[in-house]
Amino acid sequence: MANITSLSVNGKKLPVNIDSQTSLLTVLRDYLNLTGTKYGCGESQCGACTVLVDGVAARSCVTPVGKVAGKQITTIEGLEKDGQLHPLQQAFIEADAMQCGYCTPGMIMAGAGLLSKNPKPSRDEIVKAMDRNVCRCGTYLRIVKAIEIASGTAKEVRK
Amino acid sequence: MNDEQHDLELAPEVERYELFADPIYNFSFNRRQFLKAFSGGIALLVPASNLFAQAAQQEQDESGRGRFNQRVPNDIGAWIHIEESGTVSVFTGKVELGQNIRTSLAQAVAEELHVPVNTIRLVMADTDLVPFDMGTFGSRTTPTMAPQLRKAAAAARETLITLAAEQLKVAPADVRIVNARFVNHDASKSLSLGDVAKGQKLVKTIPADVAITTVKDWTIAGTSVPKVGARDFVTGKHEYTSDMKLPGMLFGRIVRPPAMNSSLLSVDTKAAEAIKGVTVVRDGDFIGITAPDPQAVARAEKSIAVHWKTPAQPGASELFQLLKRDSSPSRGGGRPVGSITEGMAAADKKLSQTYTVAYIAHAPLEPRAAVAEWKDNKLTVWTGTQRPFGVRSELAEALRIPEESVRVIVPDTGSGYGGKHTGECAIEAARLARASGKPVKLVWTREEEFAWAYFRPAGVIEVSSGVKNDGTVTAWEFHNYNSGASAIQSKYAFPNQNIQFHNSKSPLRQGSYRGLAATANHFAREVHMDELAQLVGMDPVAFRLQNIQDPRLRAVLEATAKSFGWGAKKQAGRGAGIACGFEKGSYIGTAAEVSIDPKTKKVKIERIVASYECGAIVNPVHLHNQVEGAVVQAIGGALFEGIEFQNGQILNAKFSRYRLPRFSDVPPIEIVLLDRKDLPSAGAGETPIVGLAPAVANAIFAATGQRLRSLPLESQNGLPQKAQKTQKAQD
Numbered sequence: 001m002a003n004i005t006s007l008s009v010n011g012k013k014l015p016v017n018i019d020s021q022t023s024l025l026t027v028l029r030d031y032l033n034l035t036g037t038k039y040g041c042g043e044s045q046c047g048a049c050t051v052l053v054d055g056v057a058a059r060s061c062v063t064p065v066g067k068v069a070g071k072q073i074t075t076i077e078g079l080e081k082d083g084q085l086h087p088l089q090q091a092f093i094e095a096d097a098m099q100c101g102y103c104t105p106g107m108i109m110a111g112a113g114l115l116s117k118n119p120k121p122s123r124d125e126i127v128k129a130m131d132r133n134v135c136r137c138g139t140y141l142r143i144v145k146a147i148e149i150a151s152g153t154a155k156e157v158r159k
Numbered sequence: 160m161n162d163e164q165h166d167l168e169l170a171p172e173v174e175r176y177e178l179f180a181d182p183i184y185n186f187s188f189n190r191r192q193f194l195k196a197f198s199g200g201i202a203l204l205v206p207a208s209n210l211f212a213q214a215a216q217q218e219q220d221e222s223g224r225g226r227f228n229q230r231v232p233n234d235i236g237a238w239i240h241i242e243e244s245g246t247v248s249v250f251t252g253k254v255e256l257g258q259n260i261r262t263s264l265a266q267a268v269a270e271e272l273h274v275p276v277n278t279i280r281l282v283m284a285d286t287d288l289v290p291f292d293m294g295t296f297g298s299r300t301t302p303t304m305a306p307q308l309r310k311a312a313a314a315a316r317e318t319l320i321t322l323a324a325e326q327l328k329v330a331p332a333d334v335r336i337v338n339a340r341f342v343n344h345d346a347s348k349s350l351s352l353g354d355v356a357k358g359q360k361l362v363k364t365i366p367a368d369v370a371i372t373t374v375k376d377w378t379i380a381g382t383s384v385p386k387v388g389a390r391d392f393v394t395g396k397h398e399y400t401s402d403m404k405l406p407g408m409l410f411g412r413i414v415r416p417p418a419m420n421s422s423l424l425s426v427d428t429k430a431a432e433a434i435k436g437v438t439v440v441r442d443g444d445f446i447g448i449t450a451p452d453p454q455a456v457a458r459a460e461k462s463i464a465v466h467w468k469t470p471a472q473p474g475a476s477e478l479f480q481l482l483k484r485d486s487s488p489s490r491g492g493g494r495p496v497g498s499i500t501e502g503m504a505a506a507d508k509k510l511s512q513t514y515t516v517a518y519i520a521h522a523p524l525e526p527r528a529a530v531a532e533w534k535d536n537k538l539t540v541w542t543g544t545q546r547p548f549g550v551r552s553e554l555a556e557a558l559r560i561p562e563e564s565v566r567v568i569v570p571d572t573g574s575g576y577g578g579k580h581t582g583e584c585a586i587e588a589a590r591l592a593r594a595s596g597k598p599v600k601l602v603w604t605r606e607e608e609f610a611w612a613y614f615r616p617a618g619v620i621e622v623s624s625g626v627k628n629d630g631t632v633t634a635w636e637f638h639n640y641n642s643g644a645s646a647i648q649s650k651y652a653f654p655n656q657n658i659q660f661h662n663s664k665s666p667l668r669q670g671s672y673r674g675l676a677a678t679a680n681h682f683a684r685e686v687h688m689d690e691l692a693q694l695v696g697m698d699p700v701a702f703r704l705q706n707i708q709d710p711r712l713r714a715v716l717e718a719t720a721k722s723f724g725w726g727a728k729k730q731a732g733r734g735a736g737i738a739c740g741f742e743k744g745s746y747i748g749t750a751a752e753v754s755i756d757p758k759t760k761k762v763k764i765e766r767i768v769a770s771y772e773c774g775a776i777v778n779p780v781h782l783h784n785q786v787e788g789a790v791v792q793a794i795g796g797a798l799f800e801g802i803e804f805q806n807g808q809i810l811n812a813k814f815s816r817y818r819l820p821r822f823s824d825v826p827p828i829e830i831v832l833l834d835r836k837d838l839p840s841a842g843a844g845e846t847p848i849v850g851l852a853p854a855v856a857n858a859i860f861a862a863t864g865q866r867l868r869s870l871p872l873e874s875q876n877g878l879p880q881k882a883q884k885t886q887k888a889q890d
Contacts, residue, residue: 026454038573093393134821137788
């Protein structure tokens, strides 16, 4: 199998030299030092490894890097623009939508993927889109709230 | 574990399931060492005895000693350091795993120092920098560590004011602290913390009589200070152990046997060792690999031919018979009260039932991880554990080196829930690093985390009771086999009780879990109470109130019923259930409404109300969220989490086979927080988890007439199809 020699991550073309079957997660974390993307299960069940590929949420743990060569990959590190947090990152802080924080990057990427294709999702649409992301600390209701805040559909934020 | 330790009245439950018994007193910072390390500024020390034992408290009477000349204790439990730069650092052995104590402890210190929260830096869980701590478990941080740090901060403030007054040439009473500056009466002169601490070299023990801010005067505690470091979590910058990378670091893997209690028959590692950069470590049955990159690790792992022998071992289907068969006569639970015989004789109706709970997994989203480095005969291990000092001892013992040669550092960790007390991964990483001569990172896979850590104990609980027709419980006999004694005692006013915990031989490795056995014991007790209410034809809330004298328990039950709208008519096919309880200083009431899909028999929780009272509230939003998180986590153990096993293998050791609560499982949850400013704050990390399972089981009964007495309540295919007998009552 041919090796992959470059990847477009967060708007930059990065040189790599890696077997195309290697998971995108391993390449991001262990070869490119982009450790914001997390390992949780290795079988696309928990979503801790979620990144955007051409703007669409994808599970990097089951994505062979060969499949995303030439595509635009966005990780949690690439969401902040010029020191400005993405509205969903800001909303996660506002809604206190995290406890241990380990699922948070994957949650934010999955939510960002949802908002990019559906800027005003209903509550049911949020739950459906996010249902493959696991938060073991149980912050789900606040994550829904954060997505609603970011999409401008939140009715109120608990103070 | 030693048998003498099982008297409940002597040993706290939190220690029952520690897998290793460490020396309780093992203080790294004695007076001499502290003074050697202390460079300057002002330090306020909390004696370890204040945190770990009451026995030594009498020794801490400091009255009559000189203001700056108090005895420094030999054993230090925590300290606050006002550095000459003005930085306020708090040193504690506690660990942050998402429970937000980095925030709440900073609030406590900021409150007493009269400075903003962001001036406080917490140095946590680094065994070379912080004093000994037993670990972060048992909901102890808020009731023990926080008040002691408050005292230290209050004493520091008084010292700073005295010094500032000298510098400002005013009376101490004229000095106020405004925006972290010490100002004189007309604010014409001011000093920063650094101005005051500069050139000082003061070390004090907190005086016994130091006054702390009363709850009604709280301005920082009691408010919803945002999570410290939140921005680093939403940007992915926060570095968990599993994210670390040291120069020259290798990646590690352990070659595991297929099942527990296996022994190695043969292994051929030649092909693996031929791969460039790969080192294979063999030590008894331990087989590990290191390599400079994960691809080489994966190739090496594949090329190792290994054969194991696994003995036959019991499976989940025999579990409950085994736990009873192998149990001890009694391991405490408290002295019997009154007479069961007399209580039964006074009863109009009697009921005997058996309840069971399965093993469940903590499944912290960050699996165990460790980075180990040997340098100049010293071992440093970064790892996510709730017991940094315990893991240090484990490392020293396993690697046969002195504890002084081991440093354990715990980066804020991807959760634990009681599941990260032990140091397996740390030991493995250290062993690999020693063999390869380079730093090694080892991150367990999800399957390893399931199969090679430990579980919440499974258990069997037998309850026999007697009740009068007016709803008064006259006799209560309760036997818990294996799952534990936490909350085995209740706050109900049962006049005749015999409550016993029985140790057993667990076929799986078991240990701490959020709330420990409090979930199991509340499940059995609160379902049984529901059965008794039904037996005498009473409403479940009225029945409980009939047996409650404790006003705090009454308050959470009534608050729950009120917010839930208890007694309102339900839609067809729906049912409501309620439960209440007490553990580790706090009270919980939980009500749930469920519906059951008539075809699939799947349970849907439609809504939940949880009322919680843990004394004075430290951070309302974080408390709300901690309670909500516990309730959400409880959904899994209530409905569908359970470990399947056979012959030493965990059969559902992955997320595709082990169902966790997800977005779609979470109904609207109303949290009612009862703020008791007149009572000390209790820890809130555990107790809110205990009420949901019985509330849901009782709601399922209300909806279907089907009485479920086993956790998880759902089998893989929904509710058990064969209805369990609802009564085994004898009049």
